[in-house]
Amino acid sequence: MSQKLVIRNIGLLLSGKMEAPILEADCLIAVDGKISAIGYEKDMDGEGATSVINAHGVTLAPGLIDSHVHPVIGDYTPRQQQINWIDSTLHGGVTTMISAGEVHLPGRPKDVVGLKALAIASQRWYENFRPSGMKVLAGAPILEEGMVEADFKDLADAGVKLLGEVGLGTVKDGKTARQMVDWARKYGIQSTIHTGGPSVPGSSLIDADMVLETGTDVIGHINGGHSALPDDQIMCLCESCTAGLEIVHNGNQRAAMLTLNTARELKQMDRIILGTDGPAGSGVQPLGILRMVAMLSSLGDIPAEIAFCFANGNTSRQRELDTGLIEVGYAADFVLMDQAQHAPGKNILESVELGNLPGIGMTIIDGVVTSHRSRNTPPATRIPEVVL
Numbered sequence: 075m076s077q078k079l080v081i082r083n084i085g086l087l088l089s090g091k092m093e094a095p096i097l098e099a100d101c102l103i104a105v106d107g108k109i110s111a112i113g114y115e116k117d118m119d120g121e122g123a124t125s126v127i128n129a130h131g132v133t134l135a136p137g138l139i140d141s142h143v144h145p146v147i148g149d150y151t152p153r154q155q156q157i158n159w160i161d162s163t164l165h166g167g168v169t170t171m172i173s174a175g176e177v178h179l180p181g182r183p184k185d186v187v188g189l190k191a192l193a194i195a196s197q198r199w200y201e202n203f204r205p206s207g208m209k210v211l212a213g214a215p216i217l218e219e220g221m222v223e224a225d226f227k228d229l230a231d232a233g234v235k236l237l238g239e240v241g242l243g244t245v246k247d248g249k250t251a252r253q254m255v256d257w258a259r260k261y262g263i264q265s266t267i268h269t270g271g272p273s274v275p276g277s278s279l280i281d282a283d284m285v286l287e288t289g290t291d292v293i294g295h296i297n298g299g300h301s302a303l304p305d306d307q308i309m310c311l312c313e314s315c316t317a318g319l320e321i322v323h324n325g326n327q328r329a330a331m332l333t334l335n336t337a338r339e340l341k342q343m344d345r346i347i348l349g350t351d352g353p354a355g356s357g358v359q360p361l362g363i364l365r366m367v368a369m370l371s372s373l374g375d376i377p378a379e380i381a382f383c384f385a386n387g388n389t390s391r392q393r394e395l396d397t398g399l400i401e402v403g404y405a406a407d408f409v410l411m412d413q414a415q416h417a418p419g420k421n422i423l424e425s426v427e428l429g430n431l432p433g434i435g436m437t438i439i440d441g442v443v444t445s446h447r448s449r450n451t452p453p454a455t456r457i458p459e460v461v462l
């Protein structure tokens with residue numbers, strides 16, 4: 075029997091699309107985990123619902139996407155010896171995480187056959203096990219010297235779709251990196267690069283010339299992770315290519331504002347996507363994506379409904395995902411949120427524009443409720459209710 079979810083009484087429906095961030099609708103229907111209808115309840119067919127949620131006037135948005143995480147296995151990270159960091163992040167409204175490399179695995183293999191085996195295994199274990207329901211797109215190999223074209227074909231044939239951050243392995247020169255990124259792209263594997271100063275002892279600087287020569291699909295943490303490039307190099311990166319401009323919580327927030335302002339001047343804010351880079355030296359950041367939305371909106375003078383697109387729709391389009399947009403056929407992955415109790419502002423959007431986090435009341439992944447009132451955000455004023 076098919077599963078039919080009806081969410082009614084939605085107060086504000088955010089689409090994830092910068093060109094039309096707010097939808098005229100109060101109801102959404104999903105069948106078997108995919109969005110099937112969006113509109114006004116009075117015009118829609120709610121017959122045969124197997125699950126009904128009364129949103130009680132709160133805001134529904136596509137589940138947030140963290141474009142840059144470093145998972146290892148299950149809901150455990152050795153980086154800060156933490157368990158349940160993914161569950162905590164779900165409570166921050168994130169429903170999909172994208173690995174930029176499983177680099178924190180103790181004893182990570184660096185020989186070619188070993189790194190391929192790790193990438194394939196990581197892709198599998200997160201496909202087979204979703205911590206608390208979270209979609210973790212993982213299995214992102216780190217480029218090491220000695221890899222040949224056949225290795226990228228093997229990886230793609232085995233289901234690997236991402237490269238880890240270029241520059242974290244032994245490939246440190248633009249020419250070799252470019253060749254490998256081109257092979258990856260030929261077999262449908264997306265790429266990203268570590269931009270900026272070294273993250274931890276043993277890693278190294280990657281400057282704008284190396285980023286441009288390598289030509290990855292995404293400019294990983296353009297605001298540094300942790301140390302940013304000089305301003306002129308960040309502006310040069312924005313102006314000289316069309317790659318995704320990934321801003322992370324674990325980077326330099328002044329450089330984040332510079333990236334935002336440069337992209338706005340170029341009229342290319344659709345390139346901006348958000349990540350945390352967690353777990354990292356600065357810890358895990360369960361509310362990192364929400365905090366970036368509030369920071370960019372408030373300090374960057376960006377309407378909140380647009381800032382949310384940086385955290386879902388833009389990433390969906392940049393990464394070619396089936397989640398992150400409110401559109402028929404897309405995954406029914408949602409975050410339901412409301413203005414936080416006693417936060418200033420006349421509504422949720424204004425409170426975010428004033429720099430405040432919203433309160434999360436529920437997350438839904440593939441049409442199934444995965445969390446209720448967040449244990450991490452400030453409490454939402456109103457909370458959605460499962461009525462069937």
Ligand SMILES: [Zn+2]
Nearest residue numbers: 239268273299
């Ligand atoms: Zn990095």
